[in-house]
Amino acid sequence: NLELYDMFDSEKIKPCQNAIFNNDGIPGKNPRLMSFAMPGTTPAYWWPMFSTKHPDDYKKLLADNNLVDRPPFGPSKAASNVGDWINTATEALALADSAITTRGMQYLVFHGVKPGESFYFGNFAYDKDAGGKELKTGKNPEFNNILEGLETRMKKGLLWVTDHVSSHQYDQEFRGVTIETLENSPTKIRLKLSHQKDQDLYDLPLTFTTRVPASWTVCHLTEGGNPAKEVTIKGSMVTYDAHMGEVILKSTTSSLPTVSFVTVDQSKAEDAGVATMTIQLSAVSAETVTVPFTVTGTAVAPGDYTINASPVIISAGATSASLTITINDDSLVEKSETVKVTLGTPTNATLGTAKINTLTITDNDVAAGGNLQFTTETFDQAEGDTGSSTKAITVSRTGTAVGAVTVDFATSDGSATLANNDYEIATGTLNWANGEMGNKSFTVTINGDTDSEPNETINLTLSNPTGGAVLVLSDAELTITNDEAVELPPEITVQPTRSQDIASGSAVTLTVTAIGNTLSYQWYEGLTGSTANPISGETAATFTTPALTATTNYWVRVSNLAGDADSNDATVRINPAGNANASSDGGGGGSCGLGSSVAAMLVGFLIFANLCLRQSTSQTNRNKM
DSSP states (O other), X not given: OOOTGGGGOHHHHHHHHHHHHHHSOOOSOSSOOEEEOOTTSOHHHHHHHHHTTSXXXXXXXXXXXXXXXXXXXXXXXXXXXXXXXXXXXXXXXXXXXXXXXXXXXXXXXXXXXXXXXXXXXXXXXXXXXXXXXXXXXXXXXXXXHHHHXXXXXXXXXXXXXXXXXXXXXXXXXXXXXXXXXXXXXSSEEEEEEEOSSOTTTOOOOEEEEEEOOTTOSEEEEEETTOOOEEEOEETTEEEEEEOSEEEEEEEESSOOOEEEEOSOOEEEETTSOEEEEEEEESSOOSXXXXXXXXXXXXXXXXXXXXXXXXOEEEOTTOOEEEEEEEEOOOSOOOOOEEEEEEEOOOBSSEEXXXXXXXXXXXXXXXXXXXXXXXXXXXXXXXXXXXXXXXXEEEEEEESOOOSOEEEEEEEEESSSOTTTTSBOOOEEEEEEOTTOOEEEEEEEXXXXXXXXXXXXXXXXXXXXXXXXXXXXXXXXXXXXXXXXXXXOOOEXXXXXXXXXXXXXXXXXXXXXXXXXXXXXXXXXXXXXXXXXXXXXXXXXXXXXXXXXXXXXXXXXXXXXXXXXXXXXXXXXXXXXXXXXXXXXXXXXXXXXXXXXXXXXXXXXXXXXXXXXXXXXXXXXXXXXX
16 A cells, blocks of 8 residues: 555565565565566556666665566556456456467456455446446356366466466576586486575476486486485486475386375274374385375364374384374264374375275263164165155164153255155154164155166255254265166267477368267367367367468367267467477377476465466476476
8 A cells, every 4th residue: 555656665665565474464484575566557657657767776676675576467448558357257268378379478367356346446447336347256157267267278288377476486597597417327317406596585496307317217306405206207308396406316226115004994982092093105215204194074173182293204214103093082972073084295105095094983972861863874775767665764762761752854855856756755753762772764755767867865854852862963865876877978088189290281180089978079179168169060089170371279079968078179280390290199288298397386376366377388408387
């Protein structure tokens, strides 16, 4: 909320920066780089005033305050001249596609405006009562479609979605990085990475590609003070993310050990005290193995249990370590609760298949009139083609038989509905006499049909216990299992070739392979998901393009009665030298692939954020996203 001329006063900028860090709870370190701009004001009004007329002072202002110069938006159709107003996901994704096709950068700015409110943005006003449009956020499908579209393009290696500051950081590091070879032996490569920027501010990892000897079969990477991890060798090349400092690539004859749970799912009474989960390596490691984990489930810590803090450490030379769960015994009458532990990505090891272990804590408390519960959380009954069938739903009384007790039961629609005549409603009361324990039951009637459909569910509920009884498991589900053949959506097993180079004036044939019943095909020109340009008559698994003189994208939708499957987009490029050379196949992304580096470089965004949409490119020894 600085006044216009205060934007160029360091003494007034610093308190503003501190307020952002200290009051808004933004995660991360301080100081750090921040974006400097004034969206919402006509660029012609303020931008040249300082940066152009006083360039040296402007550069010093940025440097003194760790600010990154973000150019103004524009040109615009809006009165404020701050950029084009976007009202649909199609428009937003077109902006992303323009970054891809031009191999450039675009900004997509979300402003956090509450749906249904008026707002003012520079000289442009949005009035909810004047028929204006607004890109609503949150659960609005239009906003979610933007996020899904960006994610799709990222996964294909076409786009890096980040913020303006991170884009600036990566560029500055990339342009100034120096690579020094410290050692190049048959079994080890040591590199020193450096740049002249302040590493407290410019500390993003860069993506590198290094050629290793052809004899290497397994390669371990050590960088940034992190434990060694295995990197994939592809064609005598390894691609990896690394911070400035020393990088070691080392050949080894054995892969990293895998780490897995060896204990199976277990059940313990609430008064059992402790439960143990054991994690084991497939082989002894010379390095310490660190295994992070997360805990979920219906039990709540610390009231129901306590557990070791993450991560689990397996010392060098050891093969296993254990998690100890201390169970708290309380006096509440409650249903069984679970503690679900999921292993994360380890260091100096790879994650095995047994990565989830569940402890069930069974209750040991009894109400004065006993505990009432469904005997299971799930029941099932075959549907049948005609007529009707019944399913007995059992409810038990446990703990004590003192006194007479009752409980009401009822059914309600899940995915099965009364309107579709899937079942008959059931309501009533179950009774246990004084001295009586065990099971009681009620029946639910299922109506058969010959429809091909997924399994359907009916909700079962217990309520209103009497006689001092307490409900322990009051909700359950009855699944109506379908006995007709279910048609599944198509599945693409072989994608069209992802990218190809052809000579100008040539054509190329694209092919997709899919499985499923009664398949139909429709080819489109454009990126996957864009149905604006269907190609007339191209309704087979194979499509031959017309003679092309410019780079063109194609994709195909495979359909049947159960659904659709969209292929990746196939990019056909015109080779300037007139050569025709096919490059990478489906799913690879060609020379533009980001690979695993996306995970390391991706900066999450929130509403109010400026998104920087950049096309991905690569170089021989330094990959720039």
